Amino acid sequence: MPLEYTMPGFEQAIMFGIDLAYPSELGAHTFTVNRIEFTGPLLSRANWYQLLLGLWVVALVAIALRQYWGLKRRVARDEERLESLQSYSQSLHDKSEKYKQLSMRDQLTGVLNRHGIAPELDRLYPSGESFAKLALMLIDLDHFKQLNDNLGHQQGDETLKALCTLILHNIRAQDTFCRWGGEEFMLICPQTEEQDAQALAEKLRQLISQTEFDGVSDGLTISIGITCARARESFTETFQRADAALYQAKHSGRNTCVFK
Numbered sequence: 306m307p308l309e310y311t312m313p314g315f316e317q318a319i320m321f322g323i324d325l326a327y328p329s330e331l332g333a334h335t336f337t338v339n340r341i342e343f344t345g346p347l348l349s350r351a352n353w354y355q356l357l358l359g360l361w362v363v364a365l366v367a368i369a370l371r372q373y374w375g376l377k378r379r380v381a382r383d384e385e386r387l388e389s390l391q392s393y394s395q396s397l398h399d400k401s402e403k404y405k406q407l408s409m410r411d412q413l414t415g416v417l418n419r420h421g422i423a424p425e426l427d428r429l430y431p432s433g434e435s436f437a438k439l440a441l442m443l444i445d446l447d448h449f450k451q452l453n454d455n456l457g458h459q460q461g462d463e464t465l466k467a468l469c470t471l472i473l474h475n476i477r478a479q480d481t482f483c484r485w486g487g488e489e490f491m492l493i494c495p496q497t498e499e500q501d502a503q504a505l506a507e508k509l510r511q512l513i514s515q516t517e518f519d520g521v522s523d524g525l526t527i528s529i530g531i532t533c534a535r536a537r538e539s540f541t542e543t544f545q546r547a548d549a550a551l552y553q554a555k556h557s558g559r560n561t562c563v564f565k
């Protein structure tokens with residue numbers, strides 16, 4: 306051992322003795338160290354095992370914690386993604402509802418269009434045949450082309466809107482009113498007999514002819530073709546009868562109601 310390490314009070318010094326079994330002569334000697342053994346109360350086999358076990362447990366806990374935090378982060382990320390997908394799907398659903406509603410309504414007057422009345426027709430004609438009493442009316446403005454020509458298309462539009470508002474305020478909640486096309490409208494009245502249908506049509510006809518529409522000085526009239534659905538007939542058959550009734554109303558001078 307180098308001399309400086311043997312100084313008393315030097316903390317890093319390790320001292321070991323060499324027990325020579327036989328006296329050796331003075332001079333240079335070569336020694337072989339076969340084994341170094343550390344001893345002491347802290348270096349017992351049990352302590353080593355405890356230390357290894359402790360390290361092993363610490364390593365296991367560290368791995369488990371790492372997995373746990375990783376999993377937690379992934380779950381939080383997935384939840385965030387799920388939330389954004391849900392809100393995206395909700396906005397798509399809202400938009401599709403909005404477009405569905407728009408596609409069912411006439412843009413000018415806001416009443417149902419042909420597409421919009423289809424669910425009501427499906428309800429009243431299940432499997433394509435009527436099964437309940439109902440009245441169907443076709444309402445057509447008289448000489449509307451003339452009104453357009455004289456007062457302009459814009460005035461024609463305003464008149465159509467006012468007409469729809471007036472009719473909507475004078476039918477029952479269960480009746481369905483729609484714009485069938487151009488200046489022709491359809492009114493479906495469920496659970497309605499011939500007499501009641503005719504009375505309602507006449508009430509509407511009179512109401513329109515007595516109303517002063519803004520900007521229309523000559524007055525406005527309508528013709529109405531009315532019919533009631535017969536048992537087990539198709540919508541087309543009912544419609545054709547109402548159309549024939551309307552044709553007859555037009556040809557008998559307009560501003561009139563005809564039942565067929």
Ligand SMILES: Nc1nc2c(ncn2[C@@H]2O[C@H](COP(=O)(O)OP(=O)(O)OP(=O)(O)O)[C@@H](O)[C@H]2O)c(=O)[nH]1
Binds near residue numbers: 453555
């Ligand atoms: N302003 C306006 N006019 C429309 C609209 N849709 C259809 N029309 C017009 O309605 C008129 C319908 O003309 P016709 O089919 O000859 O009917 P009419 O003049 O009312 O004659 P009758 O039905 O026989 O009494 C046409 O001039 C169309 O341009 C609309 O949305 N706005």
